[in-house]
Amino acid sequence: MPAEQCDVIVIGAGLSGMCAARKLTQQGRSVIVLEAQSRTGGRARHEVVALDSGEHTFDLGAAYLGTNQLALIQLCRELGLRIDFDDPTSDVIPVRAEGSAVYYLNGERTLASTEAALPWSAFNPLSLFGIWRMQFRLERFIQVMRNHVHDPWNAPNAERWDDWSVEDFLKSDVFFTRLDEDMLRVGVRAVWSVEPAEMSFLYFLWYAATAGSLDTLLDNQGKDAAQGFFFRYGVHDVCQRLAAQLGPVVRLDHPVMRIAQHDTGVTVTTRAGAEFQARRAIVATSPAVSSRIDYDPPLPPDRIHLAQRSPLGRTIKCYAVYDEPFWYPRYSGLSIGNTTPLIWTMDCTVPPHPASLMAFVVGDHADALGGQSDAEVQRAVCAALVDTFQDERFRTPRHFLYKNWSADPWSWGGPTGVAPPGALTAFGRALRRPFNRIHWAGAEAATAWVGYLDGAVSAGYAAADQALTAGL
């Protein structure tokens, strides 16, 4: 069978790959998008649940957006979504702010305003002083990194910060109580789904700088919060619209086996043996997963080493669905903790949608739950909800659904690849540098909102631009 031809082959029909394909198409180039799975969306994935009230969509992967995620917002508008952060009837829903948040730290439950960044009443003056000092130091470091979102390896102190893990930073700082230290540990787990010892401190600072600040990453309220809003019909809706625009160039169930490069183009072979030829290729996966493809000529050493040093986090994302949002008006549904397996819960009820609560189990807790049956996961998560909110009604959801991203054969984890100590300074340069006719997309290749939906969009565009500039 003769090989199909086009200008650019995009590998991966996640948000990033589809955005790259869309941009190239808009520039009059022909593309083919090869996707391993039988669905689009990559680390954004939904599940439709049939309930009495009808069919409802739940985001089992990436879900949230904020008002300063400009690339994502622009894309959504172009795709016809109604993005109005002030209008609760638009296609983006603010995370519920009414009611109390529960902070369940080291066995102590504290209620606080959901809109507050921290449960100040939970802290004694020493803890408060420790937190304030830590925030001050971190913000100063992140400020430095803001000048180096394109080249964190060139930042002042880059080598030293990259030798450290976040755990090392915690040990290096002066803390006065367990609680102030633990707050940062909770934050790292909540944002990256890894333990603080696994992640380079430089990577942590850089990642926060690409989003603006650490508060932005951690906040669940307010317009510039990373988790301030979610999509009425799920990220699924965005991906579906993108896929519909792209049309038949998106080929599902086409896992790529090999990319061969020659002087004038690339030949991409799928695992089933189908061949595609193009001028250039864009690989729109995480660096770790990009290593599953065979490259001829082989990848350069720094890219091979980057791929071996970009492990994904460990996330189990759960939804417990109830007949009524019985936790209102006492609780908003927001909880943050380190006492139960739940690092973080949020309300995701959209009237007239069914009442539901989203819960993350991450890091070591996710590993522990990973080997268990569906019933056991549900039992453990719902028991933790009962414990967190002190309300027996959480034990018996109408419906329970979850996805363990570590068991996903094409994502290998979630939400994002993180750099262990030493990797970013040594191999970060390979994140976006093309390898002859191969360009790299995916949320890890972004320079704004690395690891987020917005980063996926802008990294897709950037790879398309790179390919266009290099010549098609």
Added chain:
Amino acid sequence: MPAEQCDVIVIGAGLSGMCAARKLTQQGRSVIVLEAQSRTGGRARHEVVALDSGEHTFDLGAAYLGTNQLALIQLCRELGLRIDFDDPTSDVIPVRAEGSAVYYLNGERTLASTEAALPWSAFNPLSLFGIWRMQFRLERFIQVMRNHVHDPWNAPNAERWDDWSVEDFLKSDVFFTRLDEDMLRVGVRAVWSVEPAEMSFLYFLWYAATAGSLDTLLDNQGKDAAQGFFFRYGVHDVCQRLAAQLGPVVRLDHPVMRIAQHDTGVTVTTRAGAEFQARRAIVATSPAVSSRIDYDPPLPPDRIHLAQRSPLGRTIKCYAVYDEPFWYPRYSGLSIGNTTPLIWTMDCTVPPHPASLMAFVVGDHADALGGQSDAEVQRAVCAALVDTFQDERFRTPRHFLYKNWSADPWSWGGPTGVAPPGALTAFGRALRRPFNRIHWAGAEAATAWVGYLDGAVSAGYAAADQALTAGL
């Protein structure tokens, strides 16, 4: 074409895979060994150089052995090699001990006896005290790990030590001068080809415990040293004899694409589409490289995460060949340093072989040289030899050969996969635990001499035993 059938399919014809195949064959089982490359040996690889004196073999990968590497020695004897550590005419050659070793640390050159473990004369009393204290602490920790070579994650302090990198240990200890700290940094680079911040302290201790002690790893002299001896005809000779014994069941140029498991067996598909069926499979690669295969059903989460957290080191191994061993009798050829790109050189002259010196460039230095031309690598390495030994004759070797393991498309680096902080306690259990009908070999899966030739042999046997016990 109907699938070929056998009892066990072994993936990878490195030392580990071939040992697994040999053991199974001896037990009357039928095997097929599928190897991606057009040669056997994996991370052991040789090059034959034609010189006036005839053809000579150089080990560009794994090379050394010691008297307490019992599995390797036993194998070699069974294969007909003459292993007599006291007889210089046998097939193992002691590393040259006569002449001085050069220690080139932080700009200071010091000569010392080659047989001494450290150049004591280079150290002032404070440094000496610091080194002594460090060694004492490390040996005590390693002693603890010796009771946990099979389960380092269960050792006392395992969680705490795994949160640390080796760099963290260095910072936690009391040092009095730069030199005492730097000695351990040099040691880590020499043994693992990574920077100390990249490697878990628990992994470091465990790895040393599986070899006996840290001194054993670092020593180049004496019978129980990891680098005390090398093979007269190269490790190549061992692999060749193994391959010859196995015969046509070793299939070169057969990269594996997929392993599917069903109730009674496995189906292995190569990238060219050939199918093989067996009762069980043994994957005999590093954990990182094992992730390139598609698994159906998918790998369990802990194995996926292990594979993403087992990056290989960065090694360029070089040989400079000269007409005469002009450095005798002043120098043995041994040098250890952190001032030039050379971390470590050793003589590898075997009379009447041509005079030659082996040199390692590792870690960040290897990355820096990696992008350069062959002529530039030769120039840099030979200039460093001149600098180290203060002898211009090193600048113009008769022949120069090297291999950058980071550029090897099937090894992804060398010498071994290392664990970054947090990985061993969280995912180490997946190193040897079979996944239904798939067993794991490779030097990383060993419990004695992890990462060495000896570990490759014993891990191969252990995987074969596991398959036999599970039932064939």
